[in-house]
Structure formats: structure tokens, C-alpha cells
Amino acid sequence: MKNKLFALTAILATAALPALAEQNRHIDFAKVTQVTPIYKTIEHRVPHRECWTETVAYDNPRHSQRSQTGTLLGGLVGAAIGNGVGHHKRNKQVGAVAGAILGASIGRDISAKNSGYGSVTEYRDEQRCDVSHETEYEERLLGYDVTYKYHGMTYNTRMGHHPGKKIKVAVKVRPVH
DSSP, rough: OOHHHHHHHHHHHHHHHHHHHHHHEEEEEEEEEEEEEEEEEEEEEEEEEEEEEEEEEEEEESSSOOHHHHHHHHHHHHHHHHHHHOOOOHHHHHHHHHHHHHHHHHHHHHHHHHHOEEEEEEEEEEEEEEEEEEEEEEEEEEEEEEEEEEEEEEEEEEEEOOOOEEEEEEEOOOOHH
């Protein structure tokens, strides 16, 4: 029974210690002697878009289908002339083929020039853009290193806000054995 009573007393005494400790505690003020801001450099990549207007040339065909009349007519005229130039039957056949090819080519070229076939160069203004990235730096305040004095002793702490001229301190008094 004595052991149980001793154990119960020990448990109650241990539970009462925080309450006793709070009784030996109080709030006071200490003089702030130095405040140093703490900064961190933050790096940002910022996109910059730059646009401009550019004149661009395009070749557009005038007609989607060409007439073959000039080519055919040139080939017939060339064949007739080539046939008329030759003296023997074999020479007349070779002359007619060569004349037809040459006449077709000339007829096609003349027909294209005279009837407006070919392409036309047109110009259009188009917007062009380019994106580049620039690095920007920002100083971000993280907090303050604070030096303060309390009863002739110097202490340091870090705070999230500027403390001003005084800082609250929790003072705990306990006996020295």
C-alpha cells in the first residue's frame, strides 16, 4: 500500500510542476540595441514578346489552267516549215519533227506573254512575333536579426517583424542549488 501511495504522490507532483513553473514566469521588456534586416535574392525569368509588321512577297499564278492553243498552233506551223525544208522523204520527216518541237516551244512562250499567263508577285503585310526571356532579380525581406539587452546581458533572436525600441521577453525565475 505504501508503494501505491508513493507512486500516486509522485504522479501528482509531476503533474503540478508545469503549474508551478508558470508561477515563476513573468513578462518584462528588454532594450533593442540592433536590428538587421535579412533579405533573400529571388530570380525570375520573365518572358517578353516583341512583334513587328513585315512585308512578304507571294507569287500567284494568273490563271489556273492555260490554253494549249499557242503550243498546238506553233507545233503545226513548225512541222509544216520543217517538212518543207527537207529535200528527201527521210529529211522531210526529221525536219517536221524538229520543226514541230521548236514551233511548239515558241508558240507556248508567245502565248504566255500575250495572254497574261505566268505569275504575279503580290505583297502582304504580316505580323511576326518573337519571345525572349529576361532574368529579373527581386530582394525579398525574410525577417530581422535582433540584438537586445536584458539586465546587462546581450541576447540575439530572429523575428518576422521589426520589433521597435523594446522587445517583450519571458523571464523564468528558478532557484540555484
